[in-house]
Amino acid sequence: MSTRYTIIHCLNQFFGGIGGEEQANIPPCLFPGPKGPGMLIQKEFPEIEIAATLIFGDNYVAENPETAIREILSLLTPHCTENRPDLLVAGPAFTAGRYGIACGAICEAVQEELDLPAVTGMYPNNPAVELYRQHTFIARTSENVMGMTDAIRNMIPLGLKLVRQEEVWPEKDGYLLQGRRKNIFAPEAGAKRAVTMLLARMNGEPFTTEYPMPVFDRAEPAPPIEDMRRARLALVTSGGIVPKGNPDRIEAASAQRFGTYSLEGLHAFSAQTHQTAHGGYDPTYANEDPNRVLPLDVVRELEAEGAIGSLHEYYYATVGNATSVENARKYGQQIAKVLVADGVQAVILTST
Amino acid sequence: MVKEIERSGITAVHACSIVPISLTVGGNRIVPTIAIPHPFGNPDKSFEEEKALRRQLVEKALQALQTPIEEQTVFE
Amino acid sequence: MTLKLAYFKINDIVFGQETAVDGSTLVINRKALENSLKSADKRINAVGVHTARPGDSTRILCVKDVIEPRCKVNGTEIGTGRTHILKNVTVVTCGKIVGFQEGIIDMTGPGGAHTPFSGTLNVVLEIKVVPGLSPHEHEEVVRLTGLTAATLLAETSIKENPTRVETYPPIDAFAVPSSLPRIAYVYMLLSQGLLHDTYVLGKNAKQGLPRLLAHTLLLDGAITSGNCVxxxxxxxxxHHQNNPVLRELLLQHHKRISFAGVVLTNEPVSLDAKKTSAQQAVELVRALKADGALISKEGFGNPDTDQMLLIRGLEEAGIPTVALTDEYAGTNGGSQSLADATPQAIAMVSVGNANERILLPPLERLLGPISDLSKLAGAYPHSLHDDGSLEVELQAIIGATNELGLQTLRCREV
Structure with missing residues (x-):
């Protein structure tokens, strides 16, 4: 019989079978044996035994990462003394941002605190990738749960290689670049590679730099507003606050558009007039009172008191749930163009 | 989005629940808010208390807009 | 004004009665060599001569410089006439650490794979100076002694027939009208004083750079190192004697490129001086009417700024560049690699992350001042393990991330 591996699996409330968004705030708890996708892992990899499954509400972890991680570590620590597992597997989280953040944070913590190898899986656009890819191994997955089997077939062999301390490479082992630099021996010496690269450049042929300049995709901080009492303010949100009925049908995830909505004569949002279109968080509170996501009521008060010069007549809304960076950039540019034309100097952008 | 708005020369404040994401996507003035489903509210409080809390956060955002900064700044 | 480089391929070095080239063997009278070196400089207290061959279980410590034995024949000027070279032989100088920057050469094993000098026959000089010398004098003694030894060894070949002769005529790049791209080479030298010195035609390169220098002078050993980095x-x-960038460009001359010339430039200590040097160097490249430029480097940290200034200046002048650099990306490769960056640097050749650690297994013989081991740059207080193995960063190995591009090591993202 080949070597057997024991793993601990981490899932959010949804994949753990506890519930949807209404359960997104449950604290972490540990169950014996596999749950949900864990069954598939054991089926695909008979040499693996899932000793326990840790299930957490993804809001709970994403909102209070420090507390949540402490709780998770204290749940896992007893399991890591006797019958120590070989590996922790978290997710896969696909494009789910909060789930991804929780998976990344757990992997990072168990590696550091419990010295346990860990692996998770995400779609490259998941915002958690940028946050955690340097610190943990993130196997490449498809966008959604349709790709669960492939995700598992990618994550588990990678994880087992980490357990056996074998060398891994992003292309071969299907994980996302960690942004780390690693030495290899090239077929040719540096001087020859340099001449070849220069000739390619001179001849207009493709070439690949061996050290891409670090990308600091940062905007220079804009100068402060001198006096808000004389400034024109606009409101923008990625929290999906739209007129009731979602007239533009903005997608609940991976938004393909943003909406432009009038604020004329509107003193506050209400459950009767507006709602959220965001599919990434429990909409109850936002639907009860949309000002909880985009605080129009308070902004109008401050405008009436003179603390804000004037308010731009429209607000702009999209859903920042697994929305690609490219799209977010495009929406930002389009919105900015309109605002500049209207003489807006200041923006409050709210995100959930 | 916030980065592109700033690039157009408009001063923007990003009010959000998950500050590290804002730091990663390049927000410059960042105001941390209460929680993901209700960044500007707290359903456990009375309507008046909740609104006072909301007003505090908006005032903090306005203050951030009027504060000179050199680099990404979180207004705690 | 043609230069002829006459190579004597050496396959073994042995100690014997008379210092001489015997066929493909270099014989060295150990005592006589030690005595002539000692008598050449009164500041030397003792010189030990050892040999280290490829595959030997030998670790050479606190290496200061490595020199290829060469001598001029018939009293010709540098850059002209005939030069004899003992190919496959080096003189390795080592001595007490004064600058915290001396390095390791392993003749075998994983460390050997990272230095070109595990593949050469090395005459190792362990030099002890008289008490009371300043660090500068100490380094001067070691440097000059190495050069003297190299010349003495090469002179054994004067009456012998070389294995191979290379002929380098002067290049009048404008004489042959060419549709090939004109390529200039920008050769950065560390020249900051404080034991960070390079010598051009015997003069400290702190002054007089940037300047043009003929390839024949460079091939004939115009540059010597006095660097504790x-x-x-x-x-x-x-490395300077065998500059691989220059060699590669000359190899491609009239084939794929038209070689435009070499601009030597420095890496000075103040930002203003760096800007001035970069500007002057760019002007010289423009004067050479170059279509493109290769930039090599020495050292790291503030020289990153010199290199980025050069890249920016050349690219803005419409001259595409490729630049060689190493990286300091931390032991796990996760940190930012360079101290400076410019968006114009779109074509970089990375010769490796110098912070990556390597475990050097114990070797049977140690040469050099062993007690100074923990002071090597790239070593840690606990570098030396109980079993005699040594855990260091690649930084500690001579030539491991050579920015003239002699090694095949490179860095990639994972």
Whole structure:
């Protein structure tokens, strides 16, 4: 019989079978044996035994990462003394941002605190990738749960290689670049590679730099507003606050558009007039009172008191749930163009 | 989005629940808010208390807009 | 004004009665060599001569410089006439650490794979100076002694027939009208004083750079090293004598490129001086009417700024560049690699992350001042393990991330 591996699996409330968004705030708890996708892992990899499954509400972890991680570590620590597992597997989280953040944070913590190898899986656009890819191994997955089997077939062999301390490479082992630099021996010496690269450049042929300049995709901080009492303010949100009925049908995830909505004569949002279109968080509170996501009521008060010069007549809304960076950039540019034309100097952008 | 708005020369404040994401996507003035489903509210409080809390956060955002900064700044 | 480089391929070095080239063997009278070196400089207290061959279980410590034995024949000027070269032989100088920057050469094993000098027959000089010398004098003694030894060894070949002769005529790049791209070479030298010195035609390169220098002078050993900087990316005298960028460009001359010439430039200590040097160097490249430029480097940290200034200046002048650099990306490769960056640097050749650690297994014989081991740059207080193995960063190995591009090591993202 080949070597057997024991793993601990981490899932959010949804994949753990506890519930949807209404359960997104449950604290972490540990169950014996596999749950949900864990069954598939054991089926695909008979040499693996899932000793326990840790299930957490993804809001709970994403909102209070420090507390949540402490709780998770204290749940896992007893399991890591006797019958120590070989590996922790978290997710896969696909494009789910909060789930991804929780998976990344757990992997990072168990590696550091419990010295346990860990692996998770995400779609490259998941915002958690940028946050955690340097610190943990993130196997490449498809966008959604349709790709669960492939995700598992990618994550588990990678994880087992980490357990056996074998060398891994992003292309071969299907994980996302960690942004780390690693030495290899090239077929040719540096001087020859340099001449070849220069000739390619001179001849207009493709070439690949061996050290891409670090990308600091940062905007220079804009100068402060001198006096808000004389400034024109606009409101923008990625929290999906739209007129009731979602007239533009903005997608609940991976938004393909943003909406432009009038604020004329509107003193506050209400459950009767507006709602959220965001599919990434429990909409109850936002639907009860949309000002909880985009605080129009308070902004109008401050405008009436003179603390804000004037308010731009429209607000702009999209859903920042697994929305690609490219799209977010495009929406930002389009919105900015309109605002500049209207003489807006200041923006409050709210995100959930 | 916030980065592109700033690039157009408009001063923007990003009010959000998950500050590290804002730091990663390049927000410059960042105001941390209460929680993901209700960044500007707290359903456990009375309507008046909740609104006072909301007003505090908006005032903090306005203050951030009027504060000179050199680099990404979180207004705690 | 043609230069002829006459090579004597050496396959073994042995100690014997008379210092001489015997066929493909270099015989050295150990005592006589020690005595002539000692008598050449009164500041020397003792010189030990050892040999280290490829595959030997030998670790050479606190290496300062590596020199290829060469001598001029018939009293010709540098850059002209005939030069004899003992190919496959080096003189390795080592001595007490004064600058914290001396390096390691392993003749075998994983460390050997990272230095070109595990593949050469090395005459190792362990030099002890008289008490009371300043660090500068100490380094001067070691440097000059190495050069003297190299010349003495090469002179054994004067009456012999070389294995191979290379002929380098002067290049009048404008004489042959060419549709090939004109390529200039910008050759950065570390020249900051404080034991960070390079010598051009015997003069400290702190002054007089940037300037043009004929390839024949460079091939004939115009540049010697006096640098106490990290072992991995200091260009030893051997590297300057065998500059692989220059060799590669000359190899391609009239084939794929038209070689435009070499601009030597420095890496000074103040930002203003860096800007001035970069500006002047760019002007010289423009004067050469170059269509493109290769930039090599020495050292790391503030020289990153010199290199970025050069890249920016050349690219803005419409001259595409490729630049060689090493990286300091931390032991796990997760940190930012360079101290400076410019968006115009779109074509970089990375010769490796100098911070990556390597475990050097114990070797049977140690040469050099062993007690100074923990002071090597790239070593840690606990570098030396109980079993005699040594855990260091590549930084500590001579030539490991050579920024003239002699090694095949490179860095990639994972």
């Amino acid at each position: 990290s072992a991995c990316d200091k260009n030893t005298t051997y």
